[in-house]
Amino acid sequence: MDKQQKIAVLGGGSWATAIVKMLSENLETVGWYMRDSQSIEHIKENNHNPKYLSSAELDANRLDLSYDINETVSKYDTLIFAIPSAFLESELHKLSISLENKIIFSAIKGIVPETGLIVGEHFNTEYQIPIENIGVITGPCHAEEVAMERLSYLTIACQDEEKAKKMATYLESWYINAKTSDDIIGTEYAAVxxxxxxxxxxxxxxxxxxxNFQAVLMSNAIREMKRFIRKVHKMKRNINNSAYLGDLLVTGYSTFSRNRHFGNMIGKGYTVKSAQLEMSMIAEGYYAAKSAYKISLENKAKTPIIDAVFAILYEQKSPKKEFKKLTDKLD
Amino acid sequence: MDKQQKIAVLGGGSWATAIVKMLSENLETVGWYMRDSQSIEHIKENNHNPKYLSSAELDANRLDLSYDINETVSKYDTLIFAIPSAFLESELHKLSISLENKIIFSAIKGIVPETGLIVGEHFNTEYQIPIENIGVITGPCHAEEVAMERLSYLTIACQDEEKAKKMATYLESWYINAKTSDDIIGTEYAAVxxxxxxxxxxxxxxxxxxxNFQAVLMSNAIREMKRFIRKVHKMKRNINNSAYLGDLLVTGYSTFSRNRHFGNMIGKGYTVKSAQLEMSMIAEGYYAAKSAYKISLENKAKTPIIDAVFAILYEQKSPKKEFKKLTDKLD
Incomplete structure (x- = not known):
């Protein structure tokens, strides 16, 4: 392993922090860009991120922190983006230097609102990054359990197998198992x-x-996900692998998930606006529902669950009535 | 619907009680055999089973209760067995009348210890019930949620589609959706x-x-289940249907599951004996592990999870070491 490999993480949230922790188990220096200079000072002095995943112990000596995205991008060859998809474009607009020849990994689970694309496709079409230089880092993985050093499995996807394998090596440790895949489109859609x-x-x-119903819902969801992804990008994949089914389960069964919490409020009668205000954070699934619904329509995929969520979130349909209709379509 | 259809449930536990409740939404009379005459008296007076699923309201006027298995079997054409598999044989030995011409449905999720067979196969080979007269009633379904009348989905499997459809009609109600399948072997193995x-x-x-690991474990478990069942009974089936994946999830993610609770104690260092004493109930998965391991070996199925559970429960291997080895086999 080349311990001097030039890899940087962009983003200051929980998942970014978890990835920095994983990398710094292996690398002498990890580049880390975040907007918040106060957090940077705190990390340098206290060895943990004050705002997100503060339980994760970090070794500040190994971190090359910067609040200047251009500085980080200029110094590192491989960039791992872990910025919420809603803020990705405003961050990229700060760039005065080119992303040419960079290897870009997306650890973002969402759709870029400005283009309606998954992150890999966004970098490919908007920033002309060749597809073989784009990768995806996906779970099933709650950042909190990385902080606790509980055994977790990642899937690293890239069409260029060598790049996936290399990234897997840098993320692996005694508590991280990293597998590789060549399905960057499918794994990223699954995460969305x-x-x-x-x-x-x-x-x-x-x-x-x-x-009982939750189990039926998840069993239908994985079949729906399989149909959707096959329409969007047909290739041989086992939808029951950890990157698809495992990732669905860790989120769908998590009571800590923002998306589940958001849905719960909607089910209890909150409006979308009041649920978002109450949460003070935006659930990625809210934006994803809009894009996925559109893509599903365009591709004529049969996606009753996505359709119901879309109707509830964007067409002000009654959750109770939509779910009553949905239950007749499930089996 | 023929409201005078002669259907009886055999067994006095939670799942038997839930099935009686479902049937009595539709039938004028439901036969019900249980050993415990005191419970029968209690149900007649108080309209609920005192020992199991006592929150389920029953209508005693619709119940034809008996503590004599021969009486119940002689009066009813269709028999639903919901007796724990460990006690099935001792109950069947009480029979002085023939099961010939009866339609037998199994709502038992286990292996008959005396023969090492799933219940349908046991009735077929030991009692010469023709395969087309044997059916399976399976979840995902916690009996507790039936008592609360929360929407639940059942799968009714029988090679004779008409019999499956008829049984589905009698079980369905505003809170029960019953689907049919012709995969009696596969659905029953899934439940085991x-x-x-x-x-x-x-x-x-x-x-x-x-x-994070739990999601990986379940994602591997459904793939292992698919391999196992395909080896035992090859036919076209979607392993992600509710009867397979849904049933796995509702049990694997339930914190109320006896099997999960039993496993948890083993993981914490209890011996099998002390865990069983502590629980005062036997976890079906304990017996199932032994039979499934044997069947897997015979059929050369690749089943690392079953193998690890078997080694821990029956060969006194260290849970910590076996799971360490297992984690390297999962992906």
């Missing part, structure tokens, strides 16, 4: 869709449906 | 194997593995 299904699980819970 | 995976989930939890 699972947030919509987590919203659906939350709505169901908020409406009073129980664990 | 999921208990072993719930034990595995419990062991993992007891050892300190977290939600």
């Amino acid at each position: 869709l699972k947030n919509i299904y987590a919203v659906a699980a939350g709505i169901a819970h908020g409406l009073g449906y129980g664990d | 194997l999921k208990n072993i995976y719930a034990v595995a989930a419990g062991i993992a939890h007891g050892l300190g593995y977290g939600d």
